[in-house]
Amino acid sequence: MRHVSFSRALHFAPLAILLLAMPALQGCVGLALGAGAATGVAAAEERGIKNAANDKGIQIAINDRYLKENQYVWRKLSITVVEGRVLLTGVVGTEFSRDEATRLAWAASDRIQEVINEVQVTTSGDLLDSANDAWISTQLRAKIATDTDVVDINYSIETVNGTIYLIGLAQSDAEITKVTDYARTIKGVRRVVSHVWLKTDPRRRPV
Template structure:
């Protein structure tokens, strides 16, 4: 991940952390409340789960930020119905373990999936291509009328696409992964998607 990419990820968290004291006690306060609520209500997980997941994500990001700014800049956190997915590239096993420990320490995760890749400092990374891959897949899913694209989170690291979310059916999930595999530069597709009727789901 480039320094610019890290800075972009850092800005919203800094703004949220800075605003936290002013928001305490204001349960109804939300950024872009109308649009956000509308999107969340359309998702399979529902608005309540979406809000819970955002709280878990912010809590983990805050712990990463407070523990190690460098680690915060390298780790991407995705949360879906309490399941936490960690992606990105870190320099050593200790960093990978620490990120997972901090994710669990937030206290509300039901699962932590650690997909962090270990690579030495100076390893060639192509974050621009990863961003392009993610955007291309999002376009493909949005344009596919047989896919409820809002139910999928996408993250790409070194050409590996990580999927998280809920699928309406096996057929839909197959279409999503097939779309992913057709994109130039994709090395592998890793799915952590559940079917909507999966008994392992533990929504709030």
């Protein structure tokens, strides 16, 4: 698969900023451009446009189910979907809430292939360091985006309490190793959990 380098992407950044700064009067045009950009990103991903759309539909369905049936879970969790594989991350106070997150996710859509529950349970009352987690995710994204040997667009990154969770599709084992090695070198990272599959993995079930 062809990889668009980070430096090449930067070449188009001024144009993108200009388009985003268009007056509100041209809101309809801006909306169309945004949709076009999203389509372009999906087309560049290994999973393709159709799978990306399917994954977004699954994510919306799970969010809707959480919102309607358990707003505590809805507030606490993040949902990432790659080719029907659902990754749940976040922190809750009880095992019941963790299990409920899995149950409601499965019930949300018949297009789900797998639910990976990486939700952390803590009863200590410790506050989630969201700012530090966001910084860690940003650092990792920057590292892989500037490495021309990594197709960074195929990776989703979630960080919770210093643990980095990865999901996506890799070009090779060497690429996975490089990404996880980058993750481990970031200050504040306690653990790296990878749910990344190779693009040739026979378990893939694209729509």
